[in-house]
């Protein structure tokens with residue numbers, strides 16, 4: 243018997259009717275003669291609702307107690323799906339992250355899985371059960387509940403696939419695969435049949451929320467294939483796996499991702515001297531804020547301007563910290579903008595094809611889209627622009643790089 247891990251996201255289990263349809267899909271897989279482990283998210287909107295409740299008490303709430311709260315969303319869906327499977331005549335059991343042996347570090351709200359003791363899941367599988375595990379959550383060695391960051395059920399599913407040496411990790415969602423860009427932004431987006439973990443990691447890290455980046459990272463590290471499929475339609479979805487020269491068709495650009503969750507900060511007129519970057523970014527890091535893009539330039543007056551991006555949630559704290567640094571450094575000005583978007587083009591073909599960046603900038607310029615920051619890596623080019631440009635920028639780039647043509 244092979245083990246198949248299936249993960250169902252929030253919209254796929256958003257109502258009792260949908261949970262019943264998911265139960266039918268799980269049973270169909272079981273009837274093929276496979277052992278099935280199902281990982282579920284909370285019902286769509288539930289995690290946000292729980293976060294909003296916490297905010298009614300304190301807008302800045304985080305840490306241990308928040309995880310005790312938000313992990314409950316998944317506890318509801320594991321029991322409902324299990325009840326539905328039992329009602330349909332199958333042996334099934336629900337397990338919380340802790341009961342499933344998912345051990346994490348103690349970084350509440352964004353914990354990392356350290357290990358999975360697969361003996362609990364295996365015991366129930368050996369007894370003939372379909373095992374339903376709560377995604378997004380784990381437990382520390384000292385028994386405290388943790389959660390894995392938004393979208394974390396994807397990571398739970400991939401990690402469980404690794405721990406059980408599963409044949410396949412199937413991620414069921416509300417789209418029928420990974421597209422060249424978010425189909426909600428571009429009607430021309432095309433489904434991709436195969437994509438490398440390397441490219442998918444870059445796309446999801448740059449904002450394609452179809453998979454949590456850590457899930458892709460895990461899959462790459464342990465060489466597990468992930469298939470993204472629709473919960474509502476039949477189809478072969480998108481297979482994400484390590485690069486295989488013979489099988490994988492190589493596109494120069496695979497997709498366009500965007501991230502609306504960042505904000506941009508600039509400090510102008512700081513003395514251009516050694517150590518200045520660390521004087522500016524040190525206090526930001528002390529607040530545990532991740533800095534993404536950084537640009538520094540020096541004007542004719544010998545003074546430097548320094549611009550960087552941070553998660554939008556951290557904008558206020560970062561601005562406060564930068565204003566304090568500004569006083570100490572006698573800088574001329576601090577400017578913040580939280581209405582920006584980062585747009586990234588990703589493709590392994592960039593390694594071997596020159597001129598992608600210049601074409602990207604020319605296309606944006608032709609459409610009067612101003613760029614405030616640029617960063618590149620081997621297989622990615624990112625630009626920052628005003629949020630109002632998002633749709634037009636993605637669509638003109640999608641067309642210019644012929645992503646709307648058959649893949």
Ligand code: ADP
Nearest residue numbers: 251252253415416420421423424426450451452
């Ligand atoms: P789930 O609740 O099933 O985890 P998510 O909302 O997290 O679902 O992820 C699915 C969504 O990801 C889609 O509805 C789509 O809008 C969005 N998305 C963003 N980028 C892409 C992409 N490149 N391909 C497919 N979907 C994408």
Ligand code: ASP
Nearest residue numbers: 283289378392393394395
């Ligand atoms: N329920 C969690 C969230 O909304 C985890 C997930 O859906 O993967 O982020």
Ligand code: MG
Nearest residue numbers: 251393451452
């Ligand atoms: Mg998701």
